[in-house]
Amino acid sequence: MTGQTRRNDRPTRVRPALYTEAERRRRDGTKWTLVQGVLAPLQFLVFLVSLFLVLRYLTTGEGFAAATWSVVVKTIILYVIMVTGSIWEKVVFGRWLFAPAFFWEDVFSMLVLALHTAYLAAVFAGWGDGRDQMLLALAAYVTYVINAGQFLWKLRQARLQQEAEAEAAYDEALGVGASG
Secondary structure: OOOOEOOOOOEOOOOOOOOOHHHHHHHHHOHHHHHHHHHHHHHHHHHHHHHHHHHHHHHHOOOHHHHHHHHHHHHHHHHHHHHHHHHHHHHHHOOOOOOHHHHHHHHHHHHHHHHHHHHHHHHHHOOOOHHHHHHHHHHHHHHHHHHHHHHHHHHHHHHHHHHHHHHHHHHHHHOOOOOO
């Protein structure tokens, strides 16, 4: 597509494909895509409730137990989404983790997991006081938000790739841009 124009005469930018055709078929054909699609918004909802409870504790000193349990539940859901996401990655890309298309998202996910796990260790080992533990939870949550943004960006890239491929197929069917 380099040097060609779209129907609206804007130059196209060539982006590396996020999925090959075979990977897209596997992505669309596996139940793990639906599992991820259900768990991701569930985790985000739990995150929002937990964030509220953590901030409430940090600002008022009230609700430590509720805030603690909310972070524990959020972390359990994180573990579930990471395990099922790894299965999804194996099905789609043939690798459990660090497939080239999601390499940096997976790298950052390891930091997210490490901070959430450090929080659990702090709570169950009694390290630090409640405020220290909640500040660690907030650090974990900051990394979670960044990582969620990375994955949302990849979803957008996948959508743009599909749109570009559909447009190219349409142009090809009409014979647009083929002769230069």
